Amino acid sequence: MKIYLIPVPNADEGDTYIIYRPLLGLAFIGNRAMGTLVKSLAEDITRPVREDIRSFLEKIGFYTPDPPEPRPIEAGPFSPVSLALLLTNECQLRCTYCYAAAGEFPSQQIALEIGYKAIDYTYENLKRLNYPKFSISLHGGGEPTFPWKLLKSLVAYAKEKPIPTEFSLTSNGFWSEQQTKWIMAYIPSVGISMDGRPQTQDMQRPTISGKGSSRVVMRALHDMEANNYPYGLRLTAVPPFDRVIDDIRYLCEHTKCLSMQVEAAFNPKRGEEGQPDLDQGEEFMQVFFAAQRVAEQYGRSLRCAGSDVGRINSVACGSPFNTLVVAPQGNLVACFEVVNDSHPLAGIATIGRVTPEGVQVNEEVRERLIQKINARRASCLDCSCYWSCAGDCLIRSFTPEPDSHLRHGVRCELNRILQREMLLKYIAAGNGVWKRNPMRQN
Secondary structure, eight states: OOOEEEEOTTSGGGOOEEEEETTTTEEEEEOHHHHHHHHHHHHOTTOOOOHHHHHHHHHHTTTSOOOOOOOOOOOSSOOOSEEEEEOBSOOSBOOTTOTTOTTSSSOOBOOHHHHHHHHHHHHHHHHHHTOSOEEEEEEOSSOTTSSHHHHHHHHHHHHTSSSOEEEEEEEOOOOOHHHHHHHHHHOSEEEEEOOSSHHHHHHHSOBTTSOOOHHHHHHHHHHHHHTTOOOEEEEEEOSSTTHHHHHHHHHHHHOOOOEEEEEEOBSOOTTOOBOOOHHHHHHHHHHHHHHHHHHHHTTOEEEOTTOOTTOOOSSSOSHHHHEEEEOTTSEEESSTTOOSTTSTTHHHHEEEEEETTEEEEOHHHHHHHHHHHHHHHHTTTTSTTTTTTTTOOHHHHOOSSTTGGGOOOHHHHHHHHHHHHHHHHHHHHTTTEEEOOGGGOO
16 A cells, blocks of 8 residues: 655645545545554554544445556666657757757758668567557657658558557647648647747747738638637746747637647757756746646646646656657657757657667667666655656756766655645545545556
């Protein structure tokens, strides 16, 4: 029985805790004495307790055993079951915070024959494992629809495989009407990166010529809605974060999108990933919760990384374990953001190459990386976020320094604050008890 006691600040002179069982999906409020009691019950469930307390614990399902822990992904020889193609480093936009500085480097695109080799390699692995479907993600670096002819050729090639192939696309939505029609016909899942009101979108995501991009993107959204084509939206927030509230309200009133995600770009600069300080992070979270309330008023959902406390994860990201991620120059990488050799983590997160001769995996480099990922998660065992954060994102928690994977800083504290506030919200909505929807566990 895994139990964490999460202190609730500014409540009853420090004697208030969230009593949290992540594997069972149960949380409620108790004082220090209740916390001590349930910790003792975790060691001996038959321990006698007062009748009124036992009755309460029985009523909320506390005596239910934890379900089995999620099975870790095996870290043996690389055997990918999905494919991600980072098609290019080029883009029609010049977003002010773009981590990849898309469009500023010499042009690179995945060569057609390299894409074919990556598709063949993953397909053969799926066939050997008797997988029922083939999942391919089309993603950045740059904008995957920019090399339009290449994208269409790779989609057509993959769809010839005997295993049913499903594509997902992460895009800026800066499409022509003909592109929108083709995407709706061939790509079943699309996530659009756009930032809200026209003034926000045009300021943060201008075109290469400096003009606004909102008109073209909104037309694409409305075309998809007219055809009942589902999509998700991902917003990037930059300081001052309070603009996000009006951006979410605008999207709720001017689109039919049901699912949105917002992430903060701290100290945003093109080609860099700024790290938050605690004050910045807490400011963003206050705005996030306010924007989430706005979305809920319109019957929409809004999330951010770390807000889905009901999900149980064995790893923070499956890419180093089971996804073949191909960067524009043909490198195999362990993260979608390691788009070129100049990335600070390219040395530890580049695990091979795809050449016209085939896929070449450097198992030694990959094994060293996975050992670091596993060691980091093991160091988090006493943290209440162990089962949701699962060690956190590689690209956000590692640096090139040898022992960086064992350091825990501001992001860890922010993840714990976000978890605490989400649990308090769910507990209040559940009249004092939160129980996870069984469908949310991986």
